[in-house]
Every structure is written in structure tokens, then in C-alpha cells.
Amino acid sequence: MNPQLTPDGRLKHLLTLDGLPRAILIQILDTAESFMDVGEREVKKVPLLRGKSIFNLFFEPSTRTRTTFEIAAKRLSADVVNLNIATSSQSKGETILDTVDNLAAMHADMFVVRHAQSGAAHFIARHVAPHISVVNAGDGRHAHPTQGLLDVFTIRRYKGAFHNLRVAIVGDLLHSRVARSQIHALTTLGVPEVRVIAPKTLLPAGVEHMGIKVYHDMEAGLRDCDVVIMLRLQNERMKGARLPSAQEYFKFYGLTPDKLALAKPDAIVMHPGPMNRGVEIDSEVADGPQSVILPQVTYGIAVRMAVMALLAGASA
Amino acid sequence: MKIHIQNGHVVDPKNLIDRPADVYIVAGKIVAVGHAPADFHANRTIDATGLIVCPGLVDLSVRLREPGFEYKATLESEMLAAASGGVTSLACPPDTDPPLDEPGLVEMLKFRARNLPGPRVYPIGALTQKLEGRALTEMAELTEAGCVAFTHADAPITDTQVLLRALEYAATFGYSVWLRPQDVYLARGGVAHDGAVASRLGLPGIPALAETVALATILQLARETGARVHIARLSTRDGIAMVRAAKAQGLGISCDVATTHLHLCENDLVGFDAQMHLAPPVRSVRDRDAIREALRDGSIDAICSDHTPVDEDEKQVPFGESAPGASGVELLLPLTLKWARSMGVSLNQAIDLISWKPAQILGIPVGHLSVGASADLCAFDEHAEWQVTSRTLKSQGKNTPFLNHLMQGRVRYTVIDGHIDFEAPLLRRPNDV
Numbered sequence: 001m002n003p004q005l006t007p008d009g010r011l012k013h014l015l016t017l018d019g020l021p022r023a024i025l026i027q028i029l030d031t032a033e034s035f036m037d038v039g040e041r042e043v044k045k046v047p048l049l050r051g052k053s054i055f056n057l058f059f060e061p062s063t064r065t066r067t068t069f070e071i072a073a074k075r076l077s078a079d080v081v082n083l084n085i086a087t088s089s090q091s092k093g094e095t096i097l098d099t100v101d102n103l104a105a106m107h108a109d110m111f112v113v114r115h116a117q118s119g120a121a122h123f124i125a126r127h128v129a130p131h132i133s134v135v136n137a138g139d140g141r142h143a144h145p146t147q148g149l150l151d152v153f154t155i156r157r158y159k160g161a162f163h164n165l166r167v168a169i170v171g172d173l174l175h176s177r178v179a180r181s182q183i184h185a186l187t188t189l190g191v192p193e194v195r196v197i198a199p200k201t202l203l204p205a206g207v208e209h210m211g212i213k214v215y216h217d218m219e220a221g222l223r224d225c226d227v228v229i230m231l232r233l234q235n236e237r238m239k240g241a242r243l244p245s246a247q248e249y250f251k252f253y254g255l256t257p258d259k260l261a262l263a264k265p266d267a268i269v270m271h272p273g274p275m276n277r278g279v280e281i282d283s284e285v286a287d288g289p290q291s292v293i294l295p296q297v298t299y300g301i302a303v304r305m306a307v308m309a310l311l312a313g314a315s316a
Numbered sequence: 317m318k319i320h321i322q323n324g325h326v327v328d329p330k331n332l333i334d335r336p337a338d339v340y341i342v343a344g345k346i347v348a349v350g351h352a353p354a355d356f357h358a359n360r361t362i363d364a365t366g367l368i369v370c371p372g373l374v375d376l377s378v379r380l381r382e383p384g385f386e387y388k389a390t391l392e393s394e395m396l397a398a399a400s401g402g403v404t405s406l407a408c409p410p411d412t413d414p415p416l417d418e419p420g421l422v423e424m425l426k427f428r429a430r431n432l433p434g435p436r437v438y439p440i441g442a443l444t445q446k447l448e449g450r451a452l453t454e455m456a457e458l459t460e461a462g463c464v465a466f467t468h469a470d471a472p473i474t475d476t477q478v479l480l481r482a483l484e485y486a487a488t489f490g491y492s493v494w495l496r497p498q499d500v501y502l503a504r505g506g507v508a509h510d511g512a513v514a515s516r517l518g519l520p521g522i523p524a525l526a527e528t529v530a531l532a533t534i535l536q537l538a539r540e541t542g543a544r545v546h547i548a549r550l551s552t553r554d555g556i557a558m559v560r561a562a563k564a565q566g567l568g569i570s571c572d573v574a575t576t577h578l579h580l581c582e583n584d585l586v587g588f589d590a591q592m593h594l595a596p597p598v599r600s601v602r603d604r605d606a607i608r609e610a611l612r613d614g615s616i617d618a619i620c621s622d623h624t625p626v627d628e629d630e631k632q633v634p635f636g637e638s639a640p641g642a643s644g645v646e647l648l649l650p651l652t653l654k655w656a657r658s659m660g661v662s663l664n665q666a667i668d669l670i671s672w673k674p675a676q677i678l679g680i681p682v683g684h685l686s687v688g689a690s691a692d693l694c695a696f697d698e699h700a701e702w703q704v705t706s707r708t709l710k711s712q713g714k715n716t717p718f719l720n721h722l723m724q725g726r727v728r729y730t731v732i733d734g735h736i737d738f739e740a741p742l743l744r745r746p747n748d749v
Contacts, residue, residue, distance in 0.1 A: 003587070018516065097632055117634035118518035119588030140636065142518030177518055205521055206512030 003125060011310050013125045013134040016143040017184035025188055029153050031306035032299070038075055039301060048309050049078035052109040056082045057099070057124075058137070059115040064273055065137050065147075068297070069112050072304035076312075078110075100124055108132060110311060118142035118177075133311040141175050147272050148181025150303040152189055154296050155227055158268050162186070168195040168221050168263075169212075170253060171231030171280055172202045174242075178272045179231055180210075187211045197221035198253065201242040218253055225263040229270045230255050233280045246279045256282045260290065268292045317359055317734055318342050320352070324364025324695055328371060329668035330684035339369055341691040344734030349685055360736070362729055364695045370667045371683050372404025372435070372692035372732060374674040376572050376620035377548070378645050380437070381712075382425065384413025389625040389712040391425075394645070395434030397711035398623075399738040401646040402694035402727040405675065405682050406435050410442040411469035417442035417453045419461035426462045433737045436692075438464045438678055440494060443482050447471040452482055455491055464678050465492040465546070470595055472500035480537055487543035492679065494546040495534050497555065498596060502526035507636045509599040513582040519636060522597050524552040531555050535562050538569060546677055547571035549622060551596040553606035560615045570677050571615075573607050574622035575651040576642055580604070580717055590631040590638035591717045611669060612659055618674040619655075621648040625713020643713030650723035653698060657724075663698065691734040700726035 002019055006012045011024055038044055054073045056066055066082060073080040085099060100111070110133045113121045118140030125134040138144040152162070159165060167186055173179045173196050186194045187210075196207065197215045208214055215221030222228060233249060243249050260269065269281075269291045277283045286293060319341040326337040326349060333349065340348040340356055347353050378398060381389040398406055408425075410416035416425065422439050429437035441463030445451045448471075455466060466486060473479045486493045503526040508514040510521025531547065535558065538545040550556055550571050559571050580598040592598065610616045624641025631638050644651075648670055656666035675683025682692050704721050706714040730738035 095629065095633065115634065117636045119636070120634040122588045123590075123634045139634075140518050141520070180516070180518060204515035205510045205523070206515050209512040210516065 003122065013121075014145050014307050014311065015121045015125055015134065015136045017145045017148050017181050017188065018143070020184070020188065022188050022190075025149070025152070025185060028149055028303065028306050028310060029156060031310060032153055032302040035302040035305045038305070039298070044075055045077055046075065047077045049073065049076035049312050052078045052312055053107060054078045054080050054110045054112060054308065055103050055108045056080065056112045056137075057085060057103070057114070058083065059085045059096070059113070059120070060138070061086055062114055062138070064297070065114065068300045069137060069304050072301050073308060075301070076305055076308060078308070096120070096124065097127055100128060104129055104132060110135065110308065112137050114138045116140055135307060135311065138177055141177050142180065144177040144181050146300070146304050146307055147178050148185040149307070150296060150300040151182050151229065151270060151272070152185045153299050153303050154270060154292055155268070157295075157299070158292060159226060162189040162191045165191050165226045166193045166195070166224060167191055167227040167229065168197055168225045169229045169231065170197040170218065170221070170255065172233050172237060173198050173207060173231070174202045174204045175234065175237070176231050182229060183210050183212060195221050195225070199243070202237070218259060219262055222259055222262045225267055227268055227270065228255065228260065228263055230281050232272065232274065233276055250279055254278070254280055254282060255285050257284050257288070260285055270296055273297070318357065319360050319362065319691070319731065319734065319736070320356070320358035321362045321364050321369055321695065324367045324369035326369045326685065327663055327667050328685040329664050330371075330672040331686055333685070334664050339685065339693065341731070341734050344691055346685055346687055346689050346691050348687060362695065362736075364729075366697060367695040367728055368663065368698050369693060369695045371671040371685055372694050372730065373402045373648060373670045374678065374680075374683050375403045375406045375623065375645055375648055375670070376618055376674045376677065377574070378403070378406040378408055378621060378623040379411070379625065380408050381625060382412060382428070383421065388627050391428055392432060393710065393712040394623070394625065395429065395432050395437075396738075397709070398645045399434045399730045399732065400710050400727060400740070402649050402696055402730050403645055404435050404692035404694065404730060404732045405438065405678070405680060406645070407438045407440050407464065407678055409440050409467060409469040411447060411471065415442045415447045416440070416463070417445050417447070419454070419457045422458055422461040422463055433735070435732060436682070438462070438680065440464065441466045443468045443493060444473070444478065449473040449475055449478055452485055455486060456489060459489070459491060464680065465494050467494035467548070470496060472498070474500050476533060479533075480541070483537050483541040483543040483545070487541045490544065492544040492546060494548045496548040496596070497527050497530035497534055498522075499526045499530040502529060507593060507597070508585055509582045509597040511582050511600050513585055517585060517588065519585065524554060524599065524603070527552045527555045527596065528558060531558050535567065535569070539567060545569045549574055549577075549596055550607070550616065551577055551599050551603060553603045556606050556610045556615060560610070563615070570617040572618040572620050572674070572677070573611070573616050575619055575644055575648055576622070576717060577604065577607055578611070578619070578655045579651060584717065588635045589717070590633065590635050591642065591715055591719065593635055593638045593640045594642055595640040608655060608659060611655070612661055618677055619648070619652050619669045620674065621645045623711070625711050626715050628714065631715050642716045643709065643711045644716060646709055646711060647704065647716065647718060647723065649696060649727060650725040651718075653725040654723075691731055693731050694727055695729040696725055696727045698725050700724070702726050
């Protein structure tokens with residue numbers, strides 16, 4: 001049973017893209033498309049979620065994701081409360097469930113949750129009252145479904161379709177919730193070839209069971225790709241004996257103009273942000289003509305609006 | 317007190333008995349199996365019609381949580397739970413607070429347990445002081461106080477030289493050392509089997525290598541020192557193969573597995589249910605099937621519950637933050653029977669793995685129904701079904717992956733030292749009027 005769906009197959013929570021039907025992904029992308037013009041209007045608001053209370057529960061710090069969720073909720077006319085719990089009640093020893101129960105008592109309609117533990121959003125979804133929806137805004141290494149959705153939204157905007165694409169994801173797959181959500185979205189939407197490129201120390205066990213092709217050689221992996229997705233490399237990976245240095249990583253797995261030239265000439269370059277220039281990506285590529293990194297951010301708002309609108313049961 | 321257990325079907329693996337027979341008990345000893353001794357007049361007759369009568373179960377790992385963790389469970393609650401599960405002897409690991417590293421603590425525990433109804437309690441002493449992996453404990457004193465073996469429980473010994481010295485010292489006196497093989501560095505930070513499922517769920521992994529690398533060290537040290545080593549809680553196919561090979565080469569070791577690992581695998585982690593957070597982690601289907609097969613072919617010597625009651629709050633958190641472990645002493649029998657039924661294994665062999673075999677590992681004179689032996693036995697209905705719920709479990713720990721599951725096999729009577737320490741109410745059968 002999929003905990004994200006209602007018995008009649010509608011979206012109840014958005015916890016992961018793993019196992020989500022293709023039709024629902026398409027519905028979210030199409031709904032996001034219909035919201036694209038809202039941000040360009042003089043009055044950037046639609047009244048779909050008027051009177052609804054949305055709580056951004058961030059147990060882990062975030063700027064970009066939290067801000068785009070906030071903007072998305074406000075454009076839908078919802079009331080938004082941001083809680084950075086990493087620095088408040090958790091340090092006072094309150095359990096997650098107590099926090100959630102207290103906020104539910106304030107008549108919350110939706111929780112947007114980020115947490116350092118994989119499965120935290122599932123855990124909260126299992127405990128909230130039936131009328132409350134939970135959106136996973138990133139849990140541990142597990143999932144970041146709205147990021148995965150905005151990435152495929154971006155790809156669809158630039159490439160039009162999925163069935164004829166070759167997509168490469170480069171970098172720290174092991175620790176990346178973004179990569180996991182991207183892989184599920186891409187494979188569900190019918191991308192015939194998803195490649196991952198990384199050294200063995202940054203690949204999770206059994207990654208080949210996720211319907212992808214594994215490359216350790218970036219030049220071979222990028223050849224003839226339509227889309228190149230770079231992942232963020234956290235500095236602490238250098239400490240855990242996973243990599244010797246940022247310099248050596250950049251030499252083999254950093255995206256430079258030379259390496260990008262191996263992909264198709266019209267390949268697009270994506271990055272979920274925040275970027276480490278000179279570690280995983282060269283500035284010349286990040287700011288170059290093939291980069292769609294800033295449009296990704298813009299589309300993120302429309303995609304998050306779509307998710308929240310669908311969860312609230314409103315059809316756009 | 318004279319007890320007559322009549323009309324039951326006796327299964328006594330040690331004595332190769334598997335037939336309808338009455339059992340006669342006088343003053344805490346078994347005096348006859350089969351025909352009544354002359355002049356036997358029972359004070360109490362137990363009607364065991366339709367029941368299996370077998371040696372009381374021997375559980376190699378039951379955490380009683382005393383001293384120090386009374387909020388998780390108490391001696392009273394866990395001994396009653398064990399008795400209701402048919403367990404008449406249990407070994408408790410030393411990972412209490414403080415750990416069982418001093419004779420006084422062991423004596424106190426034995427004293428407390430002796431004054432409560434329920435199973436015989438056999439403490440396993442701490443192998444090192446405070447389970448810190450640095451200084452040896454006074455093993456001889458601890459043995460005198462009642463410890464039957466020594467272990468490090470789930471606490472790591474990172475310093476291999478300390479482990480070598482501990483085994484040498486234990487070997488000097490012939491003490492048995494129980495070790496759960498897990499390399500502390502390879503397991504560091506992990507909460508689930510490092511495989512396709514944990515990767516998909518983003519749960520930090522504990523590779524099978526963490527078991528096999530540690531096991532290679534332990535086996536080599538056992539060869540070198542001649543210590544009596546028992547390998548606790550094997551979880552991997554490769555680990556089983558290593559133990560099998562070492563035994564074939566003549567190394568005198570034994571090993572056990574936990575009931576949970578006969579039935580669960582990494583696929584059960586989908587959904588992030590913290591009840592599935594166990595130590596060692598449940599592994600791949602391949603590993604689980606290897607455990608099931610190795611029990612059948614005798615490569616694994618015993619099944620234990622690895623009973624670990626935890627506080628409810630410790631499971632009401634995201635998976636990775638939850639405390640590992642499952643309450644299980646009441647499920648030792650039904651989960652063993654479930655394995656036996658699905659593998660076509662005889663009742664005799666199944667009961668052997670939870671009575672006579674573990675008794676030999678502990679070196680205690682129980683686990684059989686020989687004339688003259690202590691009257692430790694249980695009578696159970698192998699077909700009766702019951703549901704595992706927080707109400708039906710007597711343990712204070714309601715944490716089990718089998719919550720709400722139906723179990724087949726229900727203990728009706730547990731006799732310990734000639735006393736009926738547990739007696740279940742008769743269930744009304746559906747076809748009874």
C-alpha cells in the first residue's frame with residue numbers, strides 16, 4: 001500500500017517519488033505549467049489555498065528550499081508559518097511528535113518537513129490526523145521529491161519529452177536525496193537511459209538495482225548525453241576517507257567546458273544548488289549558455305505550488 | 317508436590333522421545349516418563365490432552381534490563397513474560413547499567429531472580445570492565461558469583477589485543493566467551509543492512525563485511541588461544557559459511573541466531589518502521605534463507621529470542637534515531653515453530669534448537685526430561701493461534717516487528733523446578749459451544 005495515496009488514488013502526502021504513478025507525476029508537471037504565469041503577473045497570487053495554514057517544519061537548516069516553499073504557499077494565498085526547529089524546541093528536548101501535535105492543535109492543514117533522518121517525513125505522515133498532508137522537503141539521504149519534480153519539469157521545458165533522452169547524474173550519489181528522487185522521476189517518466197557517474201566511494205550499495213547505468217569515468221559517462229545533472233559535494237566528504245581532496249575530485253569529476261563538450265551540443269546543465277564552484281562545477285559552465293541552473297529555481301516555485309494545490313484537493 | 321501431566325505428547329530431543337506419554341514429577345524432579353512409579357499419588361494433575369509436553373525452553377539472550385533500565389523493563393515483568401513463553405532457563409547479557417562486571421552485581425541479580433517466580437537466570441558476565449574494551453574483569457570471581465560465560469554484548473572491542481588477552485585468560489580457566497561479530501569501524505553510523513533497500517531508503521548501511529571481517533578475527537583468535545568461543549547472532553550467509561568451515565576443520569565453536577532473523581529481511585524496512593531496527597540488522601533474502609537452511613542442516617546450533625525490551629519513546633522517532641532491538645521472549649516458541657512448519661522440519665528438531673542445544677552451550681544440566689532431571693518443562697498447543705498485541709504481550713517492551721501478527725503455538729503450562737510458574741487460561745475454541 002502506498003502511504004502517499006488516498007484509497008481512490010489521489011495524492012495525500014508527497015513523501016517520495018519512489019513508486020508514485022506516472023500519471024500523478026504528469027498531473028503535477030501539468031499543474032505546475034498552469035502556474036507558470038502567476039509569477040509574472042502584477043498580482044502574483046491565486047486564491048486556491050485561502051484560509052489554509054501551512055507550516056514549514058525545518059529540523060535542518062535550509063534557505064532556498066524553505067524560501068521557495070514559502071513563496072509558493074503565499075502565491076496560493078495560504079497562511080505560512082516558518083519554524084526552524086533545528087534551533088528551537090528540539091534543543092529543549094521536545095520530541096518530533098510533540099512538536100507536530102502542538103502545531104496540529106493550531107489547526108495546521110499541511111506540514112512541509114525537512115529533517116536530517118531518512119524516513120522522517122514518513123514517520124510524521126503516519127502520525128498526523130487524517131486531514132493533514134505532509135510534504136517531504138528533504139529527509140536525510142532518502143528523498144527530496146519536489147526537487148526531483150522541478151528537475152524533470154525543467155527537462156521537459158527544454159527538451160519537450162522524456163522518451164528519447166540520455167541523462168547523466170554526476171557526483172555524490174551516496175549522500176544525495178536529490179539524486180534518488182531524480183532517478184525515480186526520470187525512470188518513471190520513461191527516460192530510456194539514466195547514467196550515474198561517481199567514484200566507488202560515493203555510490204550506495206546495489207545502486208545498479210535502481211534502473212541506471214554506472215560509470216566511474218566521467219568522459220565515457222557524459223558522451224552523447226542530453227542532460228547533465230551535477231550534484232553538490234559536501235566538504236565533510238573529504239574527512240571521512242571518501243575522497244582525498246577537492247582538487248583531485250574536480251580533476252576527475254568536476255564539470256569543465258572540455259568535458260561538457262563530450263555531451264550533445266544542445267545538452268543542458270543542471271544543479272540543485274547550492275553550488276561549489278571549482279569543486280563539482282567550473283564557473284564557466286555554471287554561468288555558460290548551456291546552464292539552466294537559475295531557471296530551475298524559478299520553476300521550483302511553480303512545481304511546489306502545484307504540489308500544494310493538488311494536496312489541498314484544489315484543481316487548478 | 318507431586319504432579320502428573322497426563323495425555324500429552326512428549327517431545328524430548330535429547331532422549332529421542334516423540335510419542336504420547338505421561339510425565340510424573342516429585343519434589344522438583346522428573347521421576348518417570350511413561351508409566352507411573354509405584355505409590356504415585358498426584359497432588360496436581362495437568363490434563364495435557366492435545367498438548368506437546370517438552371523440556372522447558374532455554375533462551376540464550378534475554379535482556380532483563382536490571383539494574384539500570386527499569387523504565388524499559390523490570391525483572392518481574394520480563395521473568396513473567398519468559399515463563400509465559402515456556403522459557404525455564406535464560407541467559408542475560410551484561411549490558412545493564414552498571415554492566416555486570418562485578419561479583420556483587422551478579423549476586424544481587426541472582427538473589428533478586430531467585431525470589432521471583434519464573435525461569436532460572438544465568439548471567440553472562442562482562443568480558444571487560446564497564447564493557448569498555450580495555451581492562452579484563454575478574455572472571456573467576458564472576459564465575460563464582462554465578463556467571464556461566466563472558467561476553468561483550470553489543471559493545472565494541474576495538475582493541476584486538478584486548479580481545480586476544482581476554483580469550484587467553486578465559487581459555488586458562490576454561491571459561492566460555494560469547495562474541496557477536498561486528499567490526500566497529502565498518503558498522504560505524506549504520507542502521508540497516510547495506511544493500512539495495514537501504515540504498516533506496518537512504519539509510520546508512522552496515523555491510524555484511526562488518527560481520528565477516530570481525531568473524532575472521534574471532535575465528536583466528538579462537539584457533540590460536542583454544543578458547544571456548546560461542547558466536548552470537550549470526551546474520552549473513554558468508555558468516556555462516558565461515559563458521560561451518562571452521563567447525564569442519566575441527567574448531568570447537570558454537571553459534572546462534574535470533575528468531576527475528578529467521579523471518580525478516582531488508583525488504584521489511586520499506587516504510588521505515590522503527591520496529592524493524594535490529595542489531596545485527598536484518599539482511600538480504602539470500603542471507604535470511606541461508607540462516608533458515610543452516611538451522612535445518614545443523615550448522616547453526618541454537619535459536620534465541622535476543623529479547624530487547626525498549627521504552628516506547630525510543631521507537632517513536634525516525635528510524636535512524638530509534639533504539640535497535642525487539643522484545644521477543646514470548647515469541648521464541650511460535651517463531652521457531654513457524655520456521656519449522658515452513659521448512660518441513662520436525663517438531664523434535666525445532667524444540668532441540670530452543671532447549672537441549674542451548675542448554676549444552678550454557679553448560680547447564682537442563683533441556684531434557686530424563687528421569688532424575690529437574691522438572692523444567694512446558695506444555696503447549698502447537699495449533700492454537702493468538703495475536704501479538706501490546707495487551708497479549710506480558711513483557712514491558714511492546715516493541716516487536718510482529719506486532720498484530722497472528723502466531724501459531726501457545727504455551728499452556730510452564731513448570732520450573734517442579735512448580736507451575738505459568739498457567740494460561742483455557743481458550744474457547746471456535747467450535748466449542
